[in-house]
Amino acid sequence: MLMILLLHWVNKESINETLDIFEMYGKASGSKTNMSKSEIMCIGKAEINVLEIQQIGLKYSKDCIQVLDKCYVEPDAHQYWLESFNVQYVPFKFSWTSVHCYWKSPDCLQLDFKIVHNRIFTNLKLKRIGLSNSDICDSCNSVVEDLFHIFLNCHDLDVFHNYVFEFLRELLEKCKIDILVNQGYRQMFLSGITSNYIDVNTYFVNFVLSVERLCIFKRRQMIKNDVKNIDLIRFFKYTLKHYISYYHVYCKITKKMNIFERNFLKNNSKMIEMDGVLIFNF
């Protein structure tokens, strides 16, 4: 088991305290800890609120905070999202869980990782670093292309977003809480569901959202390569069915249908399995 001790690193002296703790832990557990000082830096003092302690799973002790299986350094992009959504708090744990959830295609995982880190090379960024002469969207040719424009604001995506909204509404219809209003469509589209709800297949909703983002981004890349007139809704339906069918076969072969049932079929009005065959309602 990996154990990491995160101290209140407020000055250089506290690094030595950290190393002492590592040494004590090594003696007590018999484990070997990487004690390279170059990898331990003073990262300043931070307050951790009660909600974060519960959600991240931190435990306070007298001199240190024990973090089991996690070493948490907040990405810079968190501030970007707080400002972009104009909120004080976002439960980022859910965003990262959604990014790294298993059985997502590598394409989806890589794209989601870049989105949550705000590391997509938009035309705005490409122009800033001198790799493009224009920062205008290649699809609508009228507005500066930033991250929100690529995935949400471009008017050429309006029809697709209407379709996605309806798709999500059907997936979430059993839930007593109006999640689309509660969390907001825009935030949910970019970050996934940021809470657990009864009667909602969170895994599948996040899986769908991830494929939707991938299809938008692939369309954008195709337009850059002069492939126009892409039917995005059709492309999305095909891609989603393709990935689901792949995992369906995989689960059959590896005898993991209980997991497939939980992740893809439970609380899902958009697909059923009949006599071993998937029937899609989209």
Ligand SMILES: [Zn+2]
């Ligand atoms: Zn546009």
